Amino acid sequence: MKLGCIGDDFTGSSDLANTLAKQGMRVVQYSGIPSRDADAGVEAVVVSLKSRSIDPAEAVAQSLKALDWLRAQGCSQFFFKYCSTFDSTPQGNIGPVADALAEALNADRVIICPAFPGTGRSVYQGHLFVNDRLLNESGMEHHPLTPMTDADLRRWMASQSKFSIGHVSAQAVFAGPRAITEALDAEHAAGKRHIVVDAIRDADLMAIGAAATDLKLVTGGSGVALGLPRNFGCTPGVPEWRGQHGPVLALSGSCSMATRAQVARHAARYPVRDLRAEDVIENRVAPADVLDWALKADGVPLVYSSADPAQVKAVQDRFGRERAAAAIEHFFAELARRAVDAGVTRIITAGGETSGAVVEALDLEELIIGPEIDPGVPALRAGPDLVVALKSGNFGAEDFFEKAAGVLGA
Numbered sequence: 105m106k107l108g109c110i111g112d113d114f115t116g117s118s119d120l121a122n123t124l125a126k127q128g129m130r131v132v133q134y135s136g137i138p139s140r141d142a143d144a145g146v147e148a149v150v151v152s153l154k155s156r157s158i159d160p161a162e163a164v165a166q167s168l169k170a171l172d173w174l175r176a177q178g179c180s181q182f183f184f185k186y187c188s189t190f191d192s193t194p195q196g197n198i199g200p201v202a203d204a205l206a207e208a209l210n211a212d213r214v215i216i217c218p219a220f221p222g223t224g225r226s227v228y229q230g231h232l233f234v235n236d237r238l239l240n241e242s243g244m245e246h247h248p249l250t251p252m253t254d255a256d257l258r259r260w261m262a263s264q265s266k267f268s269i270g271h272v273s274a275q276a277v278f279a280g281p282r283a284i285t286e287a288l289d290a291e292h293a294a295g296k297r298h299i300v301v302d303a304i305r306d307a308d309l310m311a312i313g314a315a316a317t318d319l320k321l322v323t324g325g326s327g328v329a330l331g332l333p334r335n336f337g338c339t340p341g342v343p344e345w346r347g348q349h350g351p352v353l354a355l356s357g358s359c360s361m362a363t364r365a366q367v368a369r370h371a372a373r374y375p376v377r378d379l380r381a382e383d384v385i386e387n388r389v390a391p392a393d394v395l396d397w398a399l400k401a402d403g404v405p406l407v408y409s410s411a412d413p414a415q416v417k418a419v420q421d422r423f424g425r426e427r428a429a430a431a432i433e434h435f436f437a438e439l440a441r442r443a444v445d446a447g448v449t450r451i452i453t454a455g456g457e458t459s460g461a462v463v464e465a466l467d468l469e470e471l472i473i474g475p476e477i478d479p480g481v482p483a484l485r486a487g488p489d490l491v492v493a494l495k496s497g498n499f500g501a502e503d504f505f506e507k508a509a510g511v512l513g514a
């Protein structure tokens with residue numbers, strides 16, 4: 105095994121696995137820490153945790169356990185995948201987990217780079233942009249669990265980490281791998297351990313990848329993984345894929361702007377069922393009834409709780425953020441479990457927390473990476489009769505649900 109990865113959520117992990125697969129690595133995504141060794145011949149594994157929004161100490165404990173398993177597989181380099189919008193609170197969990205992994209691996213120059221130009225995320229002057237907006241003006245300031253209110257990654261990371269935070273400027277990155285290495289060394293000499301690295305284009309990410317050859321630990325979005333497979337002698341390719349016929353069900357608990365636009369478009373063409381959060385939390389709607397509806401619906405039925413920031417805030421003010429999230433996630437998990445029992449073979453989920461809850465409920469240990477549906481979202485084979493797509497909240501074109509159903513079935 106060459107590259108061992110830890111993802112802090114399930115959609116993010118499939119995003120990373122997709123990048124590595126496209127760059128020619130033989131990659132498997134696991135749900136949680138596997139109970140057995142990876143198959144021989146696998147070059148990269150992604151251990152998906154649902155650790156983005158849990159208690160920081162628990163996130164650290166789970167991540168260190170995943171690291172132990174990856175070390176036991178003989179990995180020579182490690183990658184901590186978090187969101188390209190740096191989803192975290194002033195307390196964590198990116199900082200505490202990165203600190204713990206850096207200490208465990210004795211890594212003294214740790215790249216922090218959430219850039220993903222293919223989906224509009226760039227890092228410049230230490231600040232994270234989503235397209236032409238600073239992160240804190242991109243809509244992410246309204247995220248239901250991790251509202252991002254500061255685009256300065258150095259400042260946001262500093263509040264979470266016990267180490268000093270450094271920076272490698274775009275100027276050094278544009279100058280290529282050697283200049284990046286020198287800049288990382290200079291930051292290390294100045295006492296910095298986590299180092300935010302600017303990146304605007306895929307070419308920057310390839311240069312950062314080349315500079316990371318000898319680094320034990322790299323952290324970031326899937327973008328900065330773009331340049332790593334080449335260090336292991338891999339060349340880009342298209343993963344093998346066999347689609348799955350049969351009933352399909354789309355589930356969305358994502359309240360991100362992109363998902364809400366996808367839901368609106370889907371509603372104009374296909375049967376949709378709007379779950380009102382209040383009804384879910386107060387048990388006025390049952391998964392069994394919603395499944396009955398879905399099984400009778402034509403095309404690509406979609407069940408969603410996705411709502412705009414004002415609606416989400418009203419629900420959270422009334423019931424509490426955690427209670428609302430847990431109830432809705434539990435509902436989707438139960439619905440997915442019943443759907444698969446009833447013969448649904450293609451499941452599409454939107455939202456990292458939502459996808460994590462569904463994958464855990466379905467007990468899917470191993471996910472094999474298939475073709476890309478939209479940037480950052482691959483088709484995944486989850487078992488002999490089941491394929492899934494786990495869409496990150498802000499990813500995908502407006503026709504995503506329809507397109508995903510097509511790719512999963514092809």
Ligand SMILES: Nc1ncnc2c1ncn2[C@@H]1O[C@H](COP(=O)(O)OP(=O)(O)O)[C@@H](O)[C@H]1O
Nearest residue numbers: 358359360381409411429432455456457458497
């Ligand atoms: N209408 C709603 N009101 C309050 N919380 C919601 C609502 N719909 C979904 N949620 C919760 O918000 C969180 C959304 O996170 P996630 O699934 O990662 O998607 P995203 O990050 O794209 O918004 C989940 O915990 C989900 O259960």
Ligand SMILES: O=C(O)[C@@H](O)C(=O)COP(=O)(O)O
Nearest residue numbers: 116119187188455456496497
């Ligand atoms: O890096 C990204 O943006 C994604 O891979 C990701 O982690 C998104 O998470 P959710 O928006 O919670 O799905």
